[in-house]
Amino acid sequence: MKLSEHFTLEEMLHSDTAEKKKIENRINAAEVDNLVRLCQKVLEPLRDHFHQPIHINSGFRCQALNKAVGGAANSYHTKGRAVDIPMRPGWLAYIRDHLPHTELINEGTWIHVAL
Ligand SMILES: [Zn+2]
Numbered sequence: 076m077k078l079s080e081h082f083t084l085e086e087m088l089h090s091d092t093a094e095k096k097k098i099e100n101r102i103n104a105a106e107v108d109n110l111v112r113l114c115q116k117v118l119e120p121l122r123d124h125f126h127q128p129i130h131i132n133s134g135f136r137c138q139a140l141n142k143a144v145g146g147a148a149n150s151y152h153t154k155g156r157a158v159d160i161p162m163r164p165g166w167l168a169y170i171r172d173h174l175p176h177t178e179l180i181n182e183g184t185w186i187h188v189a190l
Pocket of ligand 1: 133152157158159186187188
């Protein structure tokens with residue numbers, strides 16, 4: 076299922092940990108709506124600006140998956156409001172200066188952004 080022009084629900088739900096631990100990463104409609112908003116307001120504009128595809132390292136996490144990966148309790152990942160994407164030159168500053176975000180964290184090799 077497409078969330079926006081270039082992003083799918085499948086890539087937001089994919090998790091190696093979930094597969095390994097047989098966790099069903101189940102999402103509800105409100106959380107899907109949040110992902111759509113994140114794609115439209117942050118990921119698509121970022122992709123457009125840099126003309127580069129964006130790999131989703133981690134998108135939505137149900138409570139069980141979030142616990143399994145050691146995520147913070149109440150993480151925006153559990154609400155469909157956060158993604159982790161690779162760190163690329165210019166991306167962090169562009170999000171900080173030009174795109175809406177509730178959280179923006181430099182994780183070294185990746186960027187955590189929430190809306
Ligand atoms: Zn994150």
